C-alpha cells in the first residue's frame with residue numbers, strides 16, 4: 405500500500421470513528437428523550453382520566469369515553485383502563501376491543517405505585533391512584549407514532565450524513581495526502597535521473613525549511629561528498645598511471661639505447677646504473693601507492709592506545725636520523741609540558757610515527773640546512789606538534805593542494821618525491837580525530853602543525 409493511501413485510510417478511519425460515535429450518541433439521546441416525554445404524556449393522560457372519573461360527579465363513563473376519543477391530544481391506539489382493588493375493570497376508554505391484561509402487572513403497579521413498560525409495540529404506564537381508601541390501578545398505553553417517525557427521520561438523516569461524511573473524508577484524505585507527498589514524488593523523479601555520469605546534478609531544495617526540503621539538502625550533501633570521492637578516485641588513477649608511465653618510458657628508452665649498438669663496458673655500466681635508478685624510483689612509487697591503498701583499507705581496523713606524543717617524536721627522530729645521518733631534528737625541550745599526562749593521546753603508535761617521519765623528512769629534504777625544528781605544546785583540548793623548517797616554502801595556492809595525492813609544488817620538482825606522503829599523513833591524522841595545518845612563506849620556510857585531542 406502506498407504511503408498516500410495509508411495516510412488517507414488512517415485519516416478516514418479516525419474521522420469515521422468520530423462521526424459514528426457522535427451519530428450513535430445523538431440517536432441514543434434523542435430516543436431516550438422521546439421515550440421519557442411520551443411516558444410523561446401517558447402519565448398525564450392516566451391522571452386526568454382517573455380524576456375526571458372519580459372526582460367530577462358530572463362526568464360519567466360514557467361522557468369520559470367521548471371526551472377521551474375527541475380530545476385534540478388523543479394518541480394513536482390510545483387505551484386507558486382503570487381497575488379496582490379486585491382487578492375488576494371499572495373503566496375502559498375503548499369498548500369495541502377485547503382487552504387483555506395480566507393480574508401480575510396490576511400487582512406490580514400496586515407494589516411499585518408507578519411502572520413504565522411496553523405492551524406489544526405500544527408504551528404502557530401503570531399508576532396507583534388512591535382516594536378515600538380506594539386503590540385504583542390505572543393503565544394507559546399508546547403508540548408514539550409522531551415521536552417514532554421523528555426518530556426514524558433522524559436515523560435516516562444521520563445514516564446518510566455519515567455515509568456522505570465518510571465519502572468526503574476519504575476523498576479529502578487522498579487529495580491532501582497526495583498534496584503533501586507531492587514533493588517526495590518530485591524528489592523521486594529527480595533522483596531517478598541521477599547516474600554515474602551526472603553526479604553533479606542536484607535536487608531542488610524547495611523552501612529549505614520543511615522536512616522534505618531538509619531531506620533534499622542532506623541528499624545533495626551526500627551527492628557532493630560522493631562526487632568529490634569519485635573525482636578523487638578518477639584523479640588518483642590518472643595521476644598514478646602518469647607517475648608510473650614516466651619511469652617506465654625512461655626505462656624503455658635506456659633499453660632501446662643499449663640495444664642500438666654493441667656497448668663498451670663503461671657505457672653498459674652507465675646504462676645499467678640509470679636502469680637501476682629508474683627501477684628504484686618505480687619501486688619507491690609502487691611502495692607509496694601500496695601504502696596509500698593500505699592506509700585507506702585498514703583505517704577502520706586500527707587499534708588505539710594511550711601513548712605519549714613526546715615518546716613518538718623521539719622514536720621518529722631516531723629512526724630518521726639513523727637512516728639519513730645528514731638530517732638534523734632539533735627538539736625544542738623548553739615547551740614540553742611538565743606533567744606526563746598532558747602529552748598523552750589516544751593513538752596508534754606506528755601510524756603516528758609514520759606521520760612524523762614523513763613531516764620530519766619533508767622539512768629536512770626541502771631545506772638546504774636539512775634541519776627541522778620540532779616543538780611540542782598543549783592546551784586544554786589539544787596536544788600540538790609543530791615542525792618548522794627554513795626551506796623552500798610554498799605559495800598559498802600550493803598550501804591549499806599539498807594534501808591531495810600526487811600534488812607537488814613546482815619549486816619541489818627538483819627534489820625526490822611522489823607527492824603521496826602528505827595525503828597519507830592527512831588521512832592518518834583524520835583517523836586520530838586530529839587536524840593538520842600548514843603555514844608557509846615561499847623561499848622562507850614552512851611550519852606543519854599536527855593537533856591531536858589529548859586525554
Ligand code: ADP
Pocket residue numbers: 762766767768770793795796797798806811812813814816820821822823824825826827849850
Ligand atoms: P613528496 O615530498 O614526496 O613530494 P609529500 O606528499 O610529502 O610528497 O609532499 C607534497 C608536496 O608538498 C611536496 O611535493 C612539496 O611541494 C610540498 N611540501 C611538503 N613539505 C614541504 C616542506 N617542508 N617545505 C616545502 N614544501 C613542502
